[in-house]
Amino acid sequence: MNKDTGESTLPEKNIASRSIEPPLEDMAGIALESANVGIWIMDPSTLKFLPSKRTKELFGFLPEEDMSFEDAMLKVADKYRRSVVQAIENAFNKKSSLYIEYPVIVVSDQKQRWLSVTGGFSSSTVSDSYFSGIIMDITEQKQSDLRRSKFIGMVSHELKTPLTALKAYVQMLNNWAKKQKDNFSIGALSKVDKQVRKMLNMINSLLNLSSAEAGKIHLNKNNFQLDLLIKEVVEETLFITSTHPIAISSCASVNVNADREKIEQVLVNLLSNAAKYSDKNAEIEIGCSLSDNHVEVNVKDQGLGVAPADIEKLFLPHYRVESKETEKIAGFGIGLYLCAEIINRHNGKIWVESEPGKGSNFKFTLPVS
Numbered sequence: 567m568n569k570d571t572g573e574s575t576l577p578e579k580n581i582a583s584r585s586i587e588p589p590l591e592d593m594a595g596i597a598l599e600s601a602n603v604g605i606w607i608m609d610p611s612t613l614k615f616l617p618s619k620r621t622k623e624l625f626g627f628l629p630e631e632d633m634s635f636e637d638a639m640l641k642v643a644d645k646y647r648r649s650v651v652q653a654i655e656n657a658f659n660k661k662s663s664l665y666i667e668y669p670v671i672v673v674s675d676q677k678q679r680w681l682s683v684t685g686g687f688s689s690s691t692v693s694d695s696y697f698s699g700i701i702m703d704i705t706e707q708k709q710s711d712l713r714r715s716k717f718i719g720m721v722s723h724e725l726k727t728p729l730t731a732l733k734a735y736v737q738m739l740n741n742w743a744k745k746q747k748d749n750f751s752i753g754a755l756s757k758v759d760k761q762v763r764k765m766l767n768m769i770n771s772l773l774n775l776s777s778a779e780a781g782k783i784h785l786n787k788n789n790f791q792l793d794l795l796i797k798e799v800v801e802e803t804l805f806i807t808s809t810h811p812i813a814i815s816s817c818a819s820v821n822v823n824a825d826r827e828k829i830e831q832v833l834v835n836l837l838s839n840a841a842k843y844s845d846k847n848a849e850i851e852i853g854c855s856l857s858d859n860h861v862e863v864n865v866k867d868q869g870l871g872v873a874p875a876d877i878e879k880l881f882l883p884h885y886r887v888e889s890k891e892t893e894k895i896a897g898f899g900i901g902l903y904l905c906a907e908i909i910n911r912h913n914g915k916i917w918v919e920s921e922p923g924k925g926s927n928f929k930f931t932l933p934v935s
């Protein structure tokens with residue numbers, strides 16, 4: 567307040583009295599940079615890439631240095647580069663929005679820095695459209711996720727040993743009850759067996775989550791027949807979850823070189839999701855088809871389906887669709903993340919074709935030799 571005139575000297579007053587206001591885009595840019603958020607723009611026709619100063623910093627470049635899209639991709643940790651490029655190409659081809667998380671190796675601080683990237687198109691016509699978005703440093707959040715998942719890994723490991731012993735004893739008792747023709751015990755033990763198997767599946771997921779988040783999924787590859795594994799998993803799923811009929815559509819005999827236990831987990835996750843997210847008794851279909859260099863497996867349900875905005879995030883850790891229908895369905899949001907990690911580690915692809923209310927068709931490929 568000015569003592570003599572009684573007028574306010576606050577800066578807003580001065581700004582308000584300016585005749586020219588800065589454009590909204592500039593102000594948004596300044597606000598984002600001050601919040602340590604990087605901005606980038608890409609011209610889809612020329613592939614010209616324009617990063618802001620903060621974006622360059624996040625990739626380990628100096629603000630005055632040039633940074634092309636290829637330069638940025640070279641900083642992405644080797645294991646993630648392929649899936650990052652794939653996600654960007656996918657967003658480009660489908661003109662859809664983008665959300666990815668990945669680590670970059672920044673030599674100056676000798677550390678992995680985790681980034682999250684969002685992107686979208688400015689208009690639906692190709693000619694005048696720009697692909698742009700923001701980049702954020704999410705290293706701290708990732709480190710705390712890592713500490714949590716290490717703990718989960720340790721606990722699950724401890725839980726697995728007694729549960730495996732329990733499973734073996736239940737099977738022994740079941741054999742004994744069969745010899746004695748004790749129908750009551752046979753029925754009760756079969757129920758215990760189902761629950762123990764469900765728990766073992768959950769524990770295996772938690773164990774794999776902890777190795778996936780540490781970037782250490784270890785593959786124990788062997789040659790096996792995928793069509794036989796599919797049959798086994800369908801039988802096991804029908805035993806544990808008898809609420810939905812499962813039909814095996816065409817599935818030719820096919821040999822793959824892969825980690826049998828982990829592919830089994832992918833199939834178990836996809837089939838149990840198909841049952842979880844569709845009405846009781848609605849049929850689930852599983853099939854596989856062979857092409858030149860890969861086999862494609864698909865798990866189709868007639869359930870809730872997934873909205874386009876959720877599709878791209880479905881395979882991220884802990885992502886769950888929030889809706890009236892899903893709020894009563896229990897889950898941790900890690901099943902699909904694990905499926906994606908396992909399939910990517912096998913150099914395969916995983917995706918979903920779905921529409922809300924019209925069911926989902928989850929598909930994955932595996933290379934065949």
Ligand code: ADP
Pocket residue numbers: 835839840843867869870871872880885886887888892896897898899900901902903926
């Ligand atoms: P969870 O089922 O434990 O929540 P997932 O990672 O397996 O975790 O799935 C992530 C989310 O994807 C689920 O919360 C659900 O909203 C959605 N989803 C997965 N499978 C299906 C499906 N077959 N149909 C509809 N939505 C699905």
